Amino acid sequence: MVQLNCEVIVPDHKTPTQTYVERWSKIDLHEPALVVVPDSEEDVIDAIFLAKQNGLILMAAGGGTSPAVPLNSKTLYLNLKKLNDVILDRDAETIKFGGGALTGQVVETCTSQGFYTTWANSNVVGMTGSILGGGNSPFNGLHGLIMDQVLCVRIITAGGEKLEVGPSSKGEELSLFNAICGAGQGLGVIVSTTMKVFPLSSLGMDGDKVWTRRVIFPAGEIELAASTYVRMQPQDPNFVTVLMFMRNPSDSPAPGCPVIMIAASYYGPHKKAEEAASVLFEKDLVGRAIQAVTVTSSLARVNDAMAPLSGRGDYKDIASAWLRTSANSSFQSAFNEWITFTDKYQDAKRCMVVHAAHNPQRSVLIAQQRPERSGYFDARERGNCLLLFSWATKLQTVDPMRAFAKKVKAIYRQDQVDESPRTFANNLQFDTKLDEIYTNTQIEELKRVRSRWDNDGLFWSPIGDKRHSP
Numbered sequence: 001m002v003q004l005n006c007e008v009i010v011p012d013h014k015t016p017t018q019t020y021v022e023r024w025s026k027i028d029l030h031e032p033a034l035v036v037v038p039d040s041e042e043d044v045i046d047a048i049f050l051a052k053q054n055g056l057i058l059m060a061a062g063g064g065t066s067p068a069v070p071l072n073s074k075t076l077y078l079n080l081k082k083l084n085d086v087i088l089d090r091d092a093e094t095i096k097f098g099g100g101a102l103t104g105q106v107v108e109t110c111t112s113q114g115f116y117t118t119w120a121n122s123n124v125v126g127m128t129g130s131i132l133g134g135g136n137s138p139f140n141g142l143h144g145l146i147m148d149q150v151l152c153v154r155i156i157t158a159g160g161e162k163l164e165v166g167p168s169s170k171g172e173e174l175s176l177f178n179a180i181c182g183a184g185q186g187l188g189v190i191v192s193t194t195m196k197v198f199p200l201s202s203l204g205m206d207g208d209k210v211w212t213r214r215v216i217f218p219a220g221e222i223e224l225a226a227s228t229y230v231r232m233q234p235q236d237p238n239f240v241t242v243l244m245f246m247r248n249p250s251d252s253p254a255p256g257c258p259v260i261m262i263a264a265s266y267y268g269p270h271k272k273a274e275e276a277a278s279v280l281f282e283k284d285l286v287g288r289a290i291q292a293v294t295v296t297s298s299l300a301r302v303n304d305a306m307a308p309l310s311g312r313g314d315y316k317d318i319a320s321a322w323l324r325t326s327a328n329s330s331f332q333s334a335f336n337e338w339i340t341f342t343d344k345y346q347d348a349k350r351c352m353v354v355h356a357a358h359n360p361q362r363s364v365l366i367a368q369q370r371p372e373r374s375g376y377f378d379a380r381e382r383g384n385c386l387l388l389f390s391w392a393t394k395l396q397t398v399d400p401m402r403a404f405a406k407k408v409k410a411i412y413r414q415d416q417v418d419e420s421p422r423t424f425a426n427n428l429q430f431d432t433k434l435d436e437i438y439t440n441t442q443i444e445e446l447k448r449v450r451s452r453w454d455n456d457g458l459f460w461s462p463i464g465d466k467r468h469s470p
Helices: 041-053 103-112 127-132 171-183 219-231 270-276 283-288 299-310 328-344 361-369 395-413 440-453
Strands: 007-009 034-037 057-061 075-079 086-089 094-098 150-156 162-165 189-196 209-218 239-247 258-266 291-298 315-323 352-357 384-392
Touching: 034 041, 041 057, 041 075, 041 150, 041 189, 057 189, 086 103, 094 103, 103 127, 103 299, 127 171, 127 189, 150 171, 162 171, 171 440, 209 219, 209 270, 209 283, 209 299, 219 239, 219 258, 219 283, 219 328, 239 328, 258 270, 258 328, 291 299, 315 395, 328 352, 328 395, 384 395
Parallel strands: 034 075, 057 075
Antiparallel strands: 007 034, 086 094, 094 189, 150 162, 150 189, 209 258, 209 291, 239 258, 239 352, 315 384, 352 384
């Protein structure tokens, strides 16, 4: 029998599961058979063989922000939080981080030394997990996806083998690396990753600060807000534009009232930012808004705005759809659905509908230049991402919440010019079909890669989960 030399937690059926399983959401959260917190790669290998001996499914966790990953009495939950070293090499312009490192740690390390890289917009998201699903970033327009900057991955396989794989790998190891970048759930335990970083000075931001224009509209101005958002596209690669349906917070003058917010952030010179967002300064538009402000913030603090959504607990989920375009009528229909849903389910008033736009040309160019590196994200030419942040406090609201998300996605997808709906792998839900994320050819290749590296199904993977079968 394998003996573990690290922290091990055996659930006692009395202590709340979230006390020892650090998950963003309580959806699909059940008591695992065992929790292992490794201090080293050798501890990871021991946990792998312990899971094999006891017929357990091993689930490696970094940030713990994916509610689609099931936890139950057959799970060995491998919490990688102690494998979280972050080391930046200024000369090589690279950063290496452990499998348990969070986005916030990478943001802090990079910005404190005058660099940045592609990262998620929440500090509690695991860096490794974001890469496994492709990785959405504020820098999509400049550098493509998070996974596009990966140079090397150190992984421990189901056989306990330590490998370092990257773009220069050959044969099956190259196939493994390519799958890790965008479709990497359940191919092994990633203990460290090396990525490219960029000098902050290359952005040309005044005072190294991100420029943001925020305009908040009352519910009656949904048509104006939607048409303004559409007018701002296509946009500068340094620009990220977001339109959100949200309710005023409890401490605001009109708590709970539905509003629409446009937030346009520019990662470059502020003069160019004002030119790119000139529509948001138009006198008529500002006159019809509740509030219109321009703010700047350091890149190190930009993710702080997402802190209210990043806390652990309650029943939370994220659904997404990559779109080519959106008609104004879709915004109106979706807004009405959102109002109806959040009025009916009072515990779900914090649900938000988010539309995020970026210039997709850089991402498309990466696919053309390095097709083998971009094969597991099939929507690079789509510059619009619909995100539904669902949040309820009652378990019985989860099913209606999921139905609401599907309905809103369907509203926007009816405007598309083709019949290939695409969802981000990072936002996999409990019943998302694989053919909504990957092509049939990609699915077959992923099955082959998984059979090569984990033929017995030691690790949980959507490839082997019947809930996701097309």
